[in-house]
Amino acid sequence: MTAMMKAVRLHEFGGPEVLLYEDAPRPEIATDEVLVRVHATSLNPPDLYLRDGYRRLPPEWQPSPTFPLILGTDVSGVVAAVGASVTGFEVGDDVYAMVRFPQDLMTGSGAYADYVRVSASELALKPSRIDHVHAAGAPMSLLTAWQFLVDLGHDAPNPFQSLAHTPMPLNGKSVLVNGAGGGVGHLAVQIAKWQGSRVIAVASGKHGALLTDLGADTVIDYTKVAAETVAKDVDLVLDAVGGAHMERFLPSIKPGGGLYLVNPLGFAGHDDAAKRQITVSTTQVRSNGAQLAQAGRLLEDGTVRVAIDSTYPMAEASVAHRRASERSIQGKIVLITA
Template sequence: MGTATMRAVRLHAFGEPEELVYEEVPRPAPGPGEVLVRVHAAGINPPDWYARRGFVNFPVRLRPTWAPPLILGSDISGVVAALGEGVTTWQPGDEVFGLVNFPGLPSGYAEYAVAPATHLAGRPRSLGHIEAAAVPMAGLTAYQFVFEHLRSRPGRTVLVNGAAGGVGHFAVQLVKAAGAEEVIGVASGRHEEFLRGLGVDRFVDYTRTPAEEVVRDADLLIDTVGGPEAHRLLPTVRRGGRIAPVFLGEYHRERAAALGITINDGMWQVRSSGSDLAALAELLDTGKVRVGIDRVFPLREAAAAHRHAEQGHLQGKIVLRVADR
């Protein structure tokens, strides 16, 4: 008998999107405690294109020592195809989704992926596979920060910078669910209707008015943009308030400390968790949280999906369609 194969997108060399090649590769098999998932859809996240470039935007000491060929992608939604030894929580045919193996080696841009059984949750009843694949990394980043790191205490007023993006659009909903009285969303003007539909109380179009000119006394700033100019948002936060960076940013820490502002980074990172994802699935099924889809690409067009992602200004998530159903 020949070796079972599948179609997948592999990275053969670090670099531009063209290095992502759609090809036939060996199908993985689940080991002890693992599940083989027939992938129906795979989400795209910033760590995917960081990995594709070889993590050149990371300090050298923090770069993972991964070597091509690699299958990228940590967010999947699909159907259990086979079980590894000792797995009793799932059965073949179960519909599941998950953030798989993060921050370890990914494997989601493929027709089949192996996942630890504990990294999976039952697919939300209210979502199809495309929508479910858009949830795990971005949704868990926001969920774990709000409900674990902040312990459901976001403060009265929360400012979300980059509110229309993957993490941002989940964050505005989850801080509201956690008790924030006022949620301020910062994005370009074309996203205003989308964000108000998610519950944003006040919208700031940064292309017309910088947030630092019109926002004051936020208890918490969730910054999903970061970058070298992140410090410009310091005036938006009250003395004793907090900044929660999702990506690396320059916040002028001495100035922030002088203003009584705490920067909550280096203390938490999103992690794979089937139990957290199950709790998030309940919020999705009750309608308290919705998922936004920016665009869907077929698996074979993963390179085009990466090019689109790097243009920025997304409204929700980009997803790869792997199976027709």
């Protein structure tokens, strides 16, 4: 008899209303995998894009999966079972992970559920000083900031450019983070500060107090002034927002500096960047348990903190997705299992 669980599933693409909380088969693990009893999972932009069927992509790039799908990549929970070849994890361990990303980018990694299977190589012990809610908010955003700013951590081909992304040394440098109030942004502020940078945070004014508390040296309220008109001679801009006119930051960057694009689609300034001797670079975040353990030490000692925008029961995933579509999210939105 198949063991069952509760999960949030998609039977079709669409708005938040297509997220259905229902019974689903509990996943079975391979020999190199761990079954995690999920305590919390967080929302990330790919969750929203997949729910909507990646409609903004060209038709040939849009997914054609077999429904139903279970969204979600970030989890924090407790080990419920371990595969025969797994070492380093035992039943009862508190763990967290970014699950099968980008491998399951177009099909969902299964985190919006009571249980999820995770490759042992993607798993790390949860920092003991933080709870499951805050740990669930960390993996994708923390690994994105880490792989952009500290260490790429893999040699997989870069889907966005011919060369591997190489983080620049940041000690003594000035770093502007655009979208500093969001999931990636507020962690990037803290990691850049930890590396010895002078950090300029760009966000709406409602995030100012938080960002100052997290270590930002300067906060620019983009609702009052265009950041690119006041920020000058910075060494690096990390744009965690994307969208139109990302090249507007190029005049703010020193020759020899860098512009890192978390979402590079639509960037049109490569020629201008070359003339200004600015390196434009991007990469795609990848699951990495060893890096999550390494970055997790900063969560353990309080050097980096995860800001939580809001929490919802797993059964209210559709409400959480509506919240995620609003502006000025502060940190992460988290779903909690029953």
